[in-house]
Amino acid sequence: MRTAELTRRGFLAGAGTLAVSFAFAPTANAAPGRGIQIDDTTLAWLLLDRHGISIHSGKVELGTGVQTALTQIVLEELRLTNAEVRYAQGDTRLTPDQGTTAGSKTIQNGGPQLRRAAATAFHALLGLAAQHFGVPATQLVARDGSFSAPGNGRPITYTQLLARSDIVLAADPDAPLAAAGDYRLVGQSVDRVDLPEKVTARFTYLQDVRLAGMLHGRVIRPNGRNARFVSITPESLTKAQAIPGFVDVVQQGNFVGVVAMTEWAAIQAAAPATGIVVVWEDGQPLVAQDTFDQALRDPAHHYRTVTEVSVGDVDAALSSAAVTTQASYQTPFHMHAAMGPSCSIADVRATPDRKTGVQVTVWSGSQGVYALRNTLAALLGLTPAAVHVIYEEAAGCYGHNGADDVAADAALLSRAAGKPVRVQWSRQNEHGWEPLGPAMAHDLRGGVTDGGIVAWEHNLYTPTHGSRPNGSPGTVLAGLLTGALPASLPTSAGNSGGRNAPVTYAFPNNRLVARLVRSFETVGTTNQPEAPLRYRFPRTTALRSLGGFSNTFANESFVDELAVAGGVDPLELRLRSLDDPRALAVMEALRDVWTTRPTVEGVGAGLAFARYETEFTYVAVYAEVSVAAATGVVRVRRVVVAHDCGLVINPDGLRNQIEGCVIQGISRTLKEEVQLDARGVTSVVWSSYPVLRFSEVPTIETILIDRPEEPAWGAGEPAINPMPAAIANAVYAATGARIRTLPMTPARVLAALAELTP
Amino acid sequence: MSTPLTRNLNLNGENRTVTVPDEGEQLLYVLRNALGQHGPKFGCGVSQCGACTVLLDGQIRRSCVTPLRTVAEGANVETLDGLGTPEHPHPIQQAFIDEQAAQCAYCINGIVMGALGWLRQRRAAGNTTVPTQEEIAAFLSGEAEGSTLNYICRCGAHVRIMRAIRKAAEVAL
Secondary structure (H helix, E strand, O other): OOOOOOOOOHHHOOOOOEEEEEOOOOOOOOOOOOOOOOOOOOOEEEEEEOOEEEEEEOOOOOOOOHHHHHHHHHHHHOOOOOOOEEEEEOEOOOOOOOOOOOOOOHHHHHHHHHHHHHHHHHHHHHHHHHHHHOOOHHHOEEEOOEEEOOOOOOOEEHHHHHOOOOEEEEOOOOOOOOOHHHOOOOOOOOOOOOHHHHHOOOOOOHHHOOOOOOEEEEEEOOOOOOOEEEEEOHHHHHHHHOOOOEEEEEEEOOEEEEEEOOHHHHHHHHOOOOOOOEEEEOOOOOOOHHHHHHHHHOHHHEEEEEEEEEEOOHHHHHHHOOEEEEEEEEEOOEOOOOOOOOEEEEEEOOOOOOOOOOOEEEEEOOOOHHHHHHHHHHHHOOOHHHEEEEEOOOOOOOEOOOHHHHHHHHHHHHHHHOOOEEEEOOHHHHHHHOOEEOOEEEEEEEEEEOOEEEEEEEEEEEOOOOOOOOOOHHHOHHHHHOOOOOOOOOOOOOOOOOOOOOOOOOOOOEEEEEEEEOOEOEOOOOOOEOOOOOEOOOOEOOEOOOOHHHHHHHHHHHHHHHHHHHOOOHHHHHHHHOOOHHHHHHHHOOHHHHHOOOOOOOEEEEEEEEEHHHOOOEEEEEEEEEEOOOOOOEEEEEEEEEEEOEOOOOHHHHHHHHHHHHHHHHHHHHOOOOOEOOOOEOOOOOOOOOOOOHHHOOEEEEEEOOOOOOOEOOOOOHHHOOHHHHHHHHHHHHHOOOOOEOOOOHHHHHHHHHHOOO | OOOOEEEEEEEOOEEEEEEEOOOOOEHHHHHHHHOOOOOOOOOOOOOOOOOOEEEEOOEEEEHHHOEHHHOOOOOEEEOHHHOOOOOOOOHHHHHHHHOOOOOOOOOHHHHHHHHHHHHHHHHHOOOOOOOOHHHHHHHHEOOOOOOOOEOOOOOOOHHHHHHHHHHHHHHHO
16 A cells, blocks of 8 residues: 655644654654654654544554554554554655564564554643643543543544644653553454455555556576576577567676566566576585585584573583483474565666655565665665665565565666566566575483473574675675675574574573574685675575574474473473463463373374563464374364463454464474475475465464553464474374474374384 | 467456467466456466466466466456455455455465355355365365365465355355
């Protein structure tokens, strides 16, 4: 939705506006009262005027329903139960820089700030109404957009109050908030505001945007991550030029793309059978997929070792424990695999617009329009102010996928063509070149004495989970292919590869060591890329919950293994190891289903727990599986999730997110694995990168623990973390076979079953 | 060498004429670019995801692998755009709203059109029962009798989607 009708300076032009500035992060310059800078780019705005209510937000709707939830928050504080709220989002000339929309942080961080802004607006209106009626504010009643003073004449509407003045306020952090007991909208399962348009094809996705005079572009990728461009065969160029509507082929370094008048002509021109054929020279081979387990642990691939947790004396505790055990776990490269391949439109002009200074306009599904703007500016050799990035909603992304890369592709092609160019990646482009979630490996040791875990050690091995655009051209594919180097690798695992590696359990002796794996050749043993760029592993980045998925698989599988080794019930062992009442509550919420779990041959149940980022939302999962001994097929039959993310804004929206985590979690656990050869990804269509089918979906029950007096935390990612371990623990319960490597394919399960001694 | 082609189509009840320079152009691009449809979506281009699904003379078709030359002159094409509006949704669209059966909703076009075609075909074959969850799951997974087309939802709205299709069958068929 392009809601560009308001500009920062423009909205004070007409009389009757109440504007409240607010920041999603605390900011020093938001002094209350009049006289603030109306165009301060560090602030977001809540606007009330005769046209209604508008939010100008740097946080964007990614298909998860945050627009609806944020609207509920605003209306609640304005004592409204139903009103249309316009949502201007992700526009580098219209909304503030609020960083990336990611990490399950929009409701968590954006919600409270927006709530204070709405409360500030409400109390300003209340003050105006008190003046109007000539009575103290405490005697006024607010209802459905108007105030009344009992026995004191006709009600007056918010619009009537506003018609007399313009008011600019900074959000007051101390503005009184609606009491949790009075909530009418917050806590209700309000329908998504965007679905009626989406299910009737009235919604304009990024992929549906069309500009006048727009050309269509397609990219032709190298035949390997380290391949080099040699030539375009002359006969194929002749063939492409004969395609009706063909405009041009663009080649710059290893970047190759075509531009045509129509989308079909661009598709034909980019396909070797009907158009351009490029000759590539092979480069350094990637590390072989069947050696990842060893390679991730090989010091030759490590550029840094970081001790992230060190409590007590783990070695002494291990040697004195009554029972010890150790286990190793592996997870593969995963892809975001958006339903809609990445798309973007770029309009690169030869000169800047005289009024605005904008030379480049880009429509993008990026999670971070400002970071993309700065990166495109660097790629094109322009100032950030010359680049205008406009967010348009695309298919669900689940993290940093090809959305930013395709914008850079479109920019290079538009600059070459001198016209606006829309680039739509093919499925093969998306599966083959999107930045991936990395493979990880884990070695754990632990000891149990008297039914309690006394020693815990986790060694994790991870390539980077962070390669988002950061202003450097090497953080987008088009930059890499034209010779820029990627950003330096991270210096710690932190809340990235190390997310959820630290456990919530209060183990007395606990050590966590992360070994950071270099994705490409670096200068010596540093984290800096060495020119020319040569990848060892594919480019990797943020995929839903980052390292949390793999780390929780290892941690919660190993808790189960220690429970078995120590002869303790897995639920009891977790309860004994937790001291946080909210953690205990989500575990206890599963007690009934756990104690009544089925005891049928070939069926088993497993538990897992994780607190998101070891700091926020609490999730406990019960998974029930059946394992077919003859085929090795694992079916997840039933999943129960106990979930505490504090205050629940929209229970149905929350359940939708949890269900999404469960289903994507099962898919990644049972089926998903990026296939690679020495050149790159070979699983470039859905048939070679299968995801969970409708017929494989279990019944899903959600137990929401609502805590209205607590802050609302994010829910887009927490519930995916316990999924793989809950399934692995259930498979163990069903069969006695412990699967420590994902995905749990039939072949892998059969092999594990065959190893069991009869 | 490409051969141009002109086709008259009945698109959502309206007569429309399109001319393309290459008769091999897939119906998906004709619908999206020449005929302004937002419903049919590009998802994979190889008939594996379902996002592009339309009804062609009542049959479920993957428009990404349907060259215009294979579309009969005067054919009836139904897309999501033609079913209903936000103010007056078709019963199956209403069922998806009632069940909040989507997250990003990019897949919903194909699933709604496919399910609509399937439910109509069942009824035409004399089956007036409301399909069970297992039947709906089998249809969407390409495991039902006579149907090998799989539909993908990547966000994980599966449970809701199956509820919505069942509800649509209950109220409208």
